[in-house]
Amino acid sequence: MKSFDLEGYLSSGVEQVIAGIMKATAKNPKESLFLMQYLLDSRKARRIRKACADAGEHIPPFLIASITTQCNLHCQGCYARANHSCQDGIDGKHPMLTGEAWGRIFDQAAELGVGFILLAGGEPFLRTDVLEQAALHKNILFPVFTNGTMLTDAALDLLGRSRNLIPVLSIEGNEQTTDLRRGNGIYQTLVRSMQRLNKKGIVFAASVTVTKENLAETLSEDFVTALAEQGCKGIVYVEYVPVDAAAKAQALDDTARTDMMNRLNALRECREDMVLLAFPGDERSSGGCLAAGRGFFHINAFGGAEPCPFSPYSDVNVTEVGLRKALQSPLFVRLRENGNLEAGHIGGCVLFEQEEEVRKLLEEPDDDQGTNCR
Template sequence: MKQGFNLEQYLSNGVEKIVKNAIKATLKDPRESVFLAKYAVSSKEAAKKRRLAKENGENIPPFLIASITSNCNLYCAGCYSRANHACSDKAPVKQLTDEEWNHIFLEASQLGVSFILLAGGEPLLRKDVIKKAAKVPDVMFPIFTNGTMIDEEHYELFDKYRNLVPVFSVEGYQEKTDKRRGEGVYKRVSESMEKMKKEYLTFGASVTVTTENIEEVMSDGFVEALSNKGAKAVFYVEYVPVTEKTLGLAPGDKERELLKEKLTGIRGKYPEMIFIAFPGDEKTSGGCLAAGRGFFHINSKGGAEPCPFSPYSDINVRDTSLKEAMKSKLFLALQDENVLMEEHAGGCVLFQKKEQVEALVRR
């Protein structure tokens, strides 16, 4: 991966590639082709809105991460959401309602946001919110799911509304996935992928990269397996340690170089797929993209945070507009004081500069 890699442009080009491949398969699934062709136009319109905003001194990020629930049916080893107490099954949790999320999605669309990543907890537990997202066709909604809660109604939603794109979490093959996520999870996820492929539905995969699985998940065999299953996108997310005991799982310089090298080869070998490394691609895109530079995070209670790995907030979308939340004092301080651009050991800069971020919140 060369310096100057533009993540937003790569994603836009990737969507266009998927569109072209879908058009070739029109006889198999004309609905997918029609949707993706329309979305390509919407994506360019959104980019135009963002450019105009920038000319007026406002920055609208192309991405938004929305944790639509704090509930989850799994207890994955090393889960950052549970470690940050952002993932709780106990009531009352005061989560945003489906109508509140709907308002956020619509405003995001109007501002020019192209992608809203739905996360959790387990987002498929909030079918009410997913149904609202379905009705915003000019925004793509990747849904980061553990794949164990998917039912027939979900498949029907994914079939009818092609802007909903499930992204299934795996840790490698069966042994490593089940070790982290629980026995039988890999089999259930594989079955979900097989059904998605059979129904000509677009989906992706998300892999948490650790020192234990990096060679496996970056291998030609593993990527080939995902391609054969029908995955159109793969998100490689570097593991962020949640306790001192898990520091050894976080990729170091050696692993990051391997990830960078392997990604270059994979992108060349599978041009029909999209491969995103987080936060690796951020570093080569000119620094951390959090805190509104390229994206920000809204937690299940409405708090606007720089990033899921940096769960600090000084503003809530319940009390203000999405546009105003993007201008939060914390976000502006992180941008103005160049915290996002500072040199660091690699991985997540905000996680490594946790004390500095906390000081900015208290200011």
């Protein structure tokens, strides 16, 4: 693998995203004022991470946090339901983290220089207590990935006074495509939610799960323009991770992934008023997958530190060891050092097809690891 400055690569990516958001929201005074302050905070966070890197400790700028296991929808092909990390009720035997516990995790993240925490679920708007805690951390940007069906008046009020919470509404394409996967009437619910967000001047984005079936539609100029006309300021394209072997036919292979990135780059040329991102995007430029602490890691609803949402295996809990030590979990270290993150793959997760290998690494004897920086 070619050697490169990972911290510089990731930090530059963060600043490019911020610059893109500022450009997309130039006509929104409240958002512009918040982002100007956040940009200063982001540069401070980068200095913290740089100091850690100089001391031999890598701190990723991103985290992904699934703050609830509950969801009010049953989307076709949902990976979270397939691996039982998402359900209808509450498991009384395994209580989810409280809002206060998440607040302490957010505190630690800010101290380490983490600038983005993506909030997911389940449906995050079922945990307004956690969203309230996130709102207090103005030096962290929280994209909230939501199905868009629970944006009540109270939720809109929270978003209106908390500019660091950015709702990202999931959509699959046009009305037929979206309702086929998410349920009848969901597309029109999303349209109404976007209209209400736009009317209140709340910045929002959209998230698209890209399959071979909807790739051409969702990366077309017509689709992007239609979202822009609703007030949408950005789109995150997430490569589909198949729930089982039968679903692999819909996952992107290298040819489809190249097609997606070519279409995305063309859209970026003509839609400078929007932030257009791909996850995981071109991993080759970062020397492999960014999971397991290279660029981010995932915290599940119970505090378990996992390589990513699509590799739900954990050997430490952040509430027990803290965020810093969780970054040096034996599983994460093995995944980073053994070359697992550099393998080729079909679909949006390099570790998905290495399930047995990840299990074996999880079972290896633990070593006490970790460093410190200020």
